[in-house]
Amino acid sequence: MLDNHAALLALRNRLLTTVVATTGSTTLASTVDGFTRTTGSFVDDGFVPGMEVTPFGFTDNSSSILKTVAPTVVTVQDFRLEEPPTPGVSLTVGVPTIRGWINKEIKPDIGAWRIKEMFQPGAGRVEGLGSFVWIHYHPSYMVTFHGPDNSGALPMMRMMDSILGVFPPMLPLVLAGGVVLRVRSTVVPFASELLNDENGQAYIVVTVPLWVRTQNTI
């Protein structure tokens, strides 16, 4: 039988590999209202205003939302600790840091990014006759993310494309016991249009259709 929790964890771990934009390991400085660099370009690295960046390698590694983006300077919406140019640090936009995993409550904040997941085990069907026949399941993994209010379509669309990018059709996710969960190709992952929730905050739902085959136990 399908271990649904193992499937959920495999999907969640895959989701967490999403990278929307990153500087890679480089030399960056932190100012009271942003970050600066002398080589490379934040614009070329894919950063846009409204994205939530997470620093790595600084003293203050708390996440911030980008206010403006220029090639060598980005500003953020909150105050940060000033830090001198430091090599081997990075800024990355990944899955929002406020995460409502299944059965974990999060508080909606229209000024912040947040993400939640839903796993639908799906209907199953026996294929064949006799003992130990194959059972085919079509589960689905749904990811809903909200962007900060009035941040425009671009950061939302970039997040959507990046999440779709980590779940390409036919992607295999190997679970314990050799069971392989695959992203379906007859219906490939798809996203909703950009919608507004009851608070007026924009959100998008990404649906990942899946297929898995397990053997009956009798």
Place this chain on the structure above:
Amino acid sequence: MTGMLLDGPGFRRALARHTEKVNRREGVMFRNTVEHVERSIKFGSETTGAPGQPVRSGNLLKSFFRSGSLRSRNVTIAADLTKAPYAPLIENNPNDMQLRSEVGGFHSIKITKINFRWIVRYELAVAKALVP
């Protein structure tokens, strides 16, 4: 010797009968598939696993409509948001609303969409039985 002998006119008649049967099956299958999709979205389906809408009457159910035509094999099923502006919230449940209804649930359109293939397989078997 066993077998079947078909002359030219006989073969044409057999082919015409087969074509007619396939066309009739296709018509039955398309009509039933449309109805199955609509039923799955509105009331749920064990074939797709969709729970259906969390109501059994009212504006939300009335908001779903068909456009296009069965004859041209081109049908769209959608919700009219002027009748039920909250339909996307029921479909997507973005903020984890609690389900208070004893029937139905969320995400029925998406679940129906991703399991459409199984609807087609089911309705193909039905069409084969109805048009032997």
